[in-house]
Amino acid sequence: MKTERITLKGIPALLIGEPSHKVYLYVHGKMGSKEEALAFAEQACPAGYQVLAIDLPEHGERKNGPERLLPWVVVPELQFMDQYARVHWRQVSLRATSIGAWFSMLALQEKALRRALFVSPIVDMEDLIGRMMQQANVTEEQLKAAGEIPTTFGETLSWPYLCWVREHPLRWRTPTQVLYGEADELTSYAVLDRFKRATGAQLTLLADGEHWFHTETQLAVLQAWEGAHL
Numbered sequence: 584m585k586t587e588r589i590t591l592k593g594i595p596a597l598l599i600g601e602p603s604h605k606v607y608l609y610v611h612g613k614m615g616s617k618e619e620a621l622a623f624a625e626q627a628c629p630a631g632y633q634v635l636a637i638d639l640p641e642h643g644e645r646k647n648g649p650e651r652l653l654p655w656v657v658v659p660e661l662q663f664m665d666q667y668a669r670v671h672w673r674q675v676s677l678r679a680t681s682i683g684a685w686f687s688m689l690a691l692q693e694k695a696l697r698r699a700l701f702v703s704p705i706v707d708m709e710d711l712i713g714r715m716m717q718q719a720n721v722t723e724e725q726l727k728a729a730g731e732i733p734t735t736f737g738e739t740l741s742w743p744y745l746c747w748v749r750e751h752p753l754r755w756r757t758p759t760q761v762l763y764g765e766a767d768e769l770t771s772y773a774v775l776d777r778f779k780r781a782t783g784a785q786l787t788l789l790a791d792g793e794h795w796f797h798t799e800t801q802l803a804v805l806q807a808w809e810g811a812h813l
Contacts, residue, residue, distance in 0.1 A: 584628050586621070590745055592663050595644040595714070599624040599657035601784060604698075606672040609636035612681030612703070614650070615740055616643035628811045637664055639683065651680075654689060654747055658769060661690035661775060670808075677757070681769070681794065688755045699759040700812055702805065703767055703794045707780040708748045711769060714739060759784040760812045764792020 587598045592805050597617045607627050609620035620636035639657060640650035650656050661749050668675045677699040679687040684704030705711060716726065719734040723745075726732055731738045735812075763775055779786055789804055796805050 584621075584624055592660075592695050594637050594660060596635060596637045596663075596664075597621075598633060598635050600628035603631055603633045604673040605631055605676070606633045606635055606668055606674070606789060607676045607678050607700075608661075608668060608687075608764055609634050610661065610677070610679040610683035610687045611636070611639065611642065612641070612679075612683045615639075615680065615683070618643070619680075620678075622806075623809060626806065627678075627813055630813045632676070632813070633658060635664070635668060639686075653744065654686060654751070654753075657686045658690045664695055665691055676700075679704070685753075688752060688753050693747070694755050694757075696757045698812075699757045700809065701759060701761045701784075703763060703770070704761060704775075704778075706753070707770070707774045709745070710771075710774055712740070712748065721772055757784045760787070760808075761785065762787050762789070762792075762796075762808045764789045764794060764796065764801070766792060767794040769794045 584599055585601055589596050589598055595617065597620055599620060601650055609623060611619045612616065615640045616637035619660055620634050624634040638645045640648065640654060641652045660718050665675065674697050676697045677691065680702045685706065685708055715734065715738055717762060718736065718786040719740060721732050722738055726740055726742045726745065729797065730742050734740060762785055765772065765788055778784060792801055796802060
């Protein structure tokens with residue numbers, strides 16, 4: 584596949600595929616990188632799409648950069664990515680994973696996208712933060728007073744982050760397909776079902792799937808699902 588490394592407003596990006604009027608924006612999840620889009624492009628490019636992917640802050644080529652993986656940083660970056668796409672392609676779709684899906688929905692909920700493909704999406708960040716607070720035995724009062732509280736499981740709880748989440752609710756209307764592992768430890772089925780009912784998203788469930796699709800079986804399901812819903 585034709586692959587070009589470009590820079591979008593200082594952000595490392597990959598553009599994959601032969602020239603087309605259709606593009607998928609690819610947004611990876613935590614611990615990912617823009618190079619993950621290469622596997623998706625194996626499905627999308629033969630179907631007539633190009634794929635445009637960026638590294639989120641603290642990931643890929645930006646791992647040691649100054650920007651942090653915070654919604655008020657990421658959302659403007661994804662909005663610029665969308666603006667760039669609309670100048671260069673007539674049809675824009677979205678493929679996103681985990682927290683990348685949440686960031687993308689925040690950034691693009693007012694945009695006219697053809698469709699969205701989400702893998703293990705975070706769809707209710709307030710619920711996730713609340714469960715992390717319970718796991719860490721941290722109350723809202725304690726978090727508000729401290730501002731930030733590190734946890735033993737590697738996440739730092741943040742009062743400004745929680746406030747931002749509450750001030751920016753999702754209003755997602757794009758036709759959406761979701762691939763979800765029923766053993767997902769970050770998003771419960773009840774939370775995802777609420778998202779489905781609110782947005783009309785279509786769900787594909789993998790009985791033994793986890794949040795991170797990484798086994799041979801899980802990746803085969805992922806590949807087949809992508810090919811079926813382009």
